[in-house]
Amino acid sequence: MKGRQAVILFLVLSVPASALGVVWAEHQSRKLFVQLEALTQERDAMNTEWGQLLLEQNTWASHGRVEETARTKLQMTVPELDAVVVVRP
Secondary structure (H helix, E strand, O other): OHHHHHHHHHHHHHHHHHHHHHHHHHHHHHHHHHHHHHHHHHHHHHHHHHHHHHHHHHHHOOHHHHHHHHHHOOOOOOOOHHHOOOOOO
């Protein structure tokens, strides 16, 4: 009889412990899901910004813009043919 009471006591204590474990695991799961969603949004925002920065870089580095800046701000010109020196090995 004593062994049977021990088993019943063990089962009675195991059920609430198991229920608390399930509640804790679900809470952790929800916390991690919220964190995942926040990180996914942050990643998407960074990808969008990266695309915009690539477009801006391409705009600033376009050949026409570089040539215009060289002519206007740096007063650079194309050299005359007789001023060009070709160095060969």
